[in-house]
Amino acid sequence: MATLTLARWAVALEPTSLPPSVLKAAQRSLYNYIGCAIGGSNHPTVTKALSALSLFFGPPTSTLLGHSQPTSKPDPQPTKTDAQHAALLNGIASHVHDYDDTHLATIIHPTGPVASALLAYAELHPTPISGLDLLTALTAGIEAACKLGLALWPTHYDVGWHITSTTGSVGAAVAVAKLMNLSVQATAHAIGLAATQATGLREMFGSDTKSFHPGRAAQNGLLAAVLAQRGFTSSTAALEARRGWGNVLVCGSTPRLEEFVGQLGVVWETERNAFKPFPCGIVCHPGMDGGIQLHFELAQKALKVEDVEKVELRVHPLVLELTGKKTPRDGLEAKFSVFHGVAVALLYGKAGPAEYADAVVQDPSVISLRNRISATADESLGADESYEVVVLKDGRRLENHVRHAVGSLEVPMSDEQLRGKFVDQVGPVLGVEGARRASEVAWGVGEVEDVRGWVGRLS
Amino acid sequence: MATLTLARWAVALEPTSLPPSVLKAAQRSLYNYIGCAIGGSNHPTVTKALSALSLFFGPPTSTLLGHSQPTSKPDPQPTKTDAQHAALLNGIASHVHDYDDTHLATIIHPTGPVASALLAYAELHPTPISGLDLLTALTAGIEAACKLGLALWPTHYDVGWHITSTTGSVGAAVAVAKLMNLSVQATAHAIGLAATQATGLREMFGSDTKSFHPGRAAQNGLLAAVLAQRGFTSSTAALEARRGWGNVLVCGSTPRLEEFVGQLGVVWETERNAFKPFPCGIVCHPGMDGGIQLHFELAQKALKVEDVEKVELRVHPLVLELTGKKTPRDGLEAKFSVFHGVAVALLYGKAGPAEYADAVVQDPSVISLRNRISATADESLGADESYEVVVLKDGRRLENHVRHAVGSLEVPMSDEQLRGKFVDQVGPVLGVEGARRASEVAWGVGEVEDVRGWVGRLS
Numbered sequence: 072m073a074t075l076t077l078a079r080w081a082v083a084l085e086p087t088s089l090p091p092s093v094l095k096a097a098q099r100s101l102y103n104y105i106g107c108a109i110g111g112s113n114h115p116t117v118t119k120a121l122s123a124l125s126l127f128f129g130p131p132t133s134t135l136l137g138h139s140q141p142t143s144k145p146d147p148q149p150t151k152t153d154a155q156h157a158a159l160l161n162g163i164a165s166h167v168h169d170y171d172d173t174h175l176a177t178i179i180h181p182t183g184p185v186a187s188a189l190l191a192y193a194e195l196h197p198t199p200i201s202g203l204d205l206l207t208a209l210t211a212g213i214e215a216a217c218k219l220g221l222a223l224w225p226t227h228y229d230v231g232w233h234i235t236s237t238t239g240s241v242g243a244a245v246a247v248a249k250l251m252n253l254s255v256q257a258t259a260h261a262i263g264l265a266a267t268q269a270t271g272l273r274e275m276f277g278s279d280t281k282s283f284h285p286g287r288a289a290q291n292g293l294l295a296a297v298l299a300q301r302g303f304t305s306s307t308a309a310l311e312a313r314r315g316w317g318n319v320l321v322c323g324s325t326p327r328l329e330e331f332v333g334q335l336g337v338v339w340e341t342e343r344n345a346f347k348p349f350p351c352g353i354v355c356h357p358g359m360d361g362g363i364q365l366h367f368e369l370a371q372k373a374l375k376v377e378d379v380e381k382v383e384l385r386v387h388p389l390v391l392e393l394t395g396k397k398t399p400r401d402g403l404e405a406k407f408s409v410f411h412g413v414a415v416a417l418l419y420g421k422a423g424p425a426e427y428a429d430a431v432v433q434d435p436s437v438i439s440l441r442n443r444i445s446a447t448a449d450e451s452l453g454a455d456e457s458y459e460v461v462v463l464k465d466g467r468r469l470e471n472h473v474r475h476a477v478g479s480l481e482v483p484m485s486d487e488q489l490r491g492k493f494v495d496q497v498g499p500v501l502g503v504e505g506a507r508r509a510s511e512v513a514w515g516v517g518e519v520e521d522v523r524g525w526v527g528r529l530s
Numbered sequence: 531m532a533t534l535t536l537a538r539w540a541v542a543l544e545p546t547s548l549p550p551s552v553l554k555a556a557q558r559s560l561y562n563y564i565g566c567a568i569g570g571s572n573h574p575t576v577t578k579a580l581s582a583l584s585l586f587f588g589p590p591t592s593t594l595l596g597h598s599q600p601t602s603k604p605d606p607q608p609t610k611t612d613a614q615h616a617a618l619l620n621g622i623a624s625h626v627h628d629y630d631d632t633h634l635a636t637i638i639h640p641t642g643p644v645a646s647a648l649l650a651y652a653e654l655h656p657t658p659i660s661g662l663d664l665l666t667a668l669t670a671g672i673e674a675a676c677k678l679g680l681a682l683w684p685t686h687y688d689v690g691w692h693i694t695s696t697t698g699s700v701g702a703a704v705a706v707a708k709l710m711n712l713s714v715q716a717t718a719h720a721i722g723l724a725a726t727q728a729t730g731l732r733e734m735f736g737s738d739t740k741s742f743h744p745g746r747a748a749q750n751g752l753l754a755a756v757l758a759q760r761g762f763t764s765s766t767a768a769l770e771a772r773r774g775w776g777n778v779l780v781c782g783s784t785p786r787l788e789e790f791v792g793q794l795g796v797v798w799e800t801e802r803n804a805f806k807p808f809p810c811g812i813v814c815h816p817g818m819d820g821g822i823q824l825h826f827e828l829a830q831k832a833l834k835v836e837d838v839e840k841v842e843l844r845v846h847p848l849v850l851e852l853t854g855k856k857t858p859r860d861g862l863e864a865k866f867s868v869f870h871g872v873a874v875a876l877l878y879g880k881a882g883p884a885e886y887a888d889a890v891v892q893d894p895s896v897i898s899l900r901n902r903i904s905a906t907a908d909e910s911l912g913a914d915e916s917y918e919v920v921v922l923k924d925g926r927r928l929e930n931h932v933r934h935a936v937g938s939l940e941v942p943m944s945d946e947q948l949r950g951k952f953v954d955q956v957g958p959v960l961g962v963e964g965a966r967r968a969s970e971v972a973w974g975v976g977e978v979e980d981v982r983g984w985v986g987r988l989s
Binding site: 123124126130153263264306312 | 772
């Protein structure tokens, strides 16, 4: 009954059924998504996809986030395209810097697929959609994706599925179906149509196709909802049937669909969605959080990085296993180097996309500091914990202990930090002024009377 | 190495590398596909998809098979659309009557995904494409899909994947990449991009989504090739990697990729592709083949169906397990009734789509004959074998033994039978004259100098 249970819950969901904390979490998720999608919009992965697919573009109904300012180049890029391609390209952009949100219990990045489908569809909806309705639909989609992810976790990910896109297709379908006001039956068929498009193999990690996954999931879900709206049928037992989504995608293990779908509206996954403060592997974050704190302590003491003899880091073993790259050669490799992350944190007191530019990774002062950092694995530490000691040339020691890294559920990014992140990633695309303006527009979604005009004002 | 081996083989394939019998099989596969796609083009499943998706349609470069004659209705349907939507809609149409081809060793219907992508892309290719080049690309795609199917058979299908679309995505990508003349590297990336879009759950059988699968597979493959052409990367070990396509999609069993990909160009799967003479479950076919033979024997003896007391059928047990429906209520149920199939075969001497119309299924004379047919399971018979006895009211008995049903590899449909099938399915869409004209155009693909204009002349 998981398929129909999910459909019934989504259809019945009202803006007033959302606890204020959930609504707030949804607003923060959407805001963070918009920053990521604009920030990633000029990445080569997006540019390649856009130029490859422009020959298929349909009526320009839907905004390409970050593209709203036509360039003065002889061949200006489009600022809008059809909803299907907008969903794909915004979805790719939102994930391409590995800087998006994370539902920590499943490592799903839920907002990318769901919001990409939702915003693209919203702009061609026949009647006004309030910001509150948009957030409600977004919540429905995020809850759907994360509950399905929990039901299949961890086998599904272990065998090789990119859980963000496999669950994201269904999440996107549920969200768009919600906005369309589909019946329970039609919503169930949309879920089935999305489920049968099981996109995303982990083997693609490290290539352009990784960020293609959430984009394609957005398209899958949008397509599913649009077809179901016209009476296209699939299966109303798509998730739980013997040869349905759950069983097929956990490969002989038993999915816990009833258990988690049964908790819809009781435990809210949207509240358990975290935001990355740094555009790199999440296990680097405690050391970097500590590094930033130590940067300001050094500054307070009028000390410079040149005064530092060495840095000793103690971290969870997973940190070195996943991000132990000692001498990264470029920005992409630096995302998997805790040494680079800690070095820029100490040196600059921040670590945004700019600190992962190739030129920074290859900067002699960064390299010099990186080479003075050593790291030890300590099984007694949590994955979001670190001990860090700065040993000065005069023998003094500055110590720092991060119990839970910023961006964890225990120490969530504050609104101010989220806003700083937004402007920091969007600035290089829209300029600082444009970034601040976009930030204000994006932040205020809850008060918008009709999001159909609002989406185009985001960039 | 399966991914690169497949890519290398496809890139090296030349029209002259194809044995004449393979080229002929490819031509028959394409011809049969075109008849199925036109024949299915006005099915409600296609109509629903077309009306749902028209809001996304891009530049009308590519033919919607069967739609080329604008209707006089106030809201005429388009005759062309962008290549992505043409691939989807033609792919749905080709499978919607369950009347397409079958690679019997894997029960893949290979031509639907591959040809739908290929024809849609061909019309926007920048330079001329000969019919021979088209057939070579088609063969590359069919071989790719079937070899991958063999490598995962039967576990992949057993656990719940619709093998036609999971392998068809890759087949379509290989075929389009071949037509684009992509490098080995780019072809490998196209294979990976197609592989990561693993569409098709068997739970959807019996709904509109079943025929959506080959259509979506065509889109997946086309998208993969178009992106790879622009340098979009995936993984050149996409098929064989630990968390790649093969291992993930056989759920812990071991795919035999090297074995079957290694046989590319040695054993040709295109030659092992069979065509359905009747639009119904393939296990009904031996009894229906016998029924048609007995129809003509009755006619020769100037006997009528009214003279028949009863019909006794002896068949493989699977026939009754899969198609044992004694009193089908409509055309869709009749596809799974060996009794209906044998009744119309005896009564009309043929069993095309017309004999599966609801009105025929509900016709009293058909019902009366159906009720006089009994069937016994006999394990000693092959699945494509049947014994049939017509007992006349005067006590005489006409006996028939079908050793291998028409449409099996042992008794393939003749060119004449294939042409009869084409006109029979296309007639209701284009009229008999239009069907004959389309048949001539489709049959002659091998001599076409530039298929870009030819596709539009098909309907």
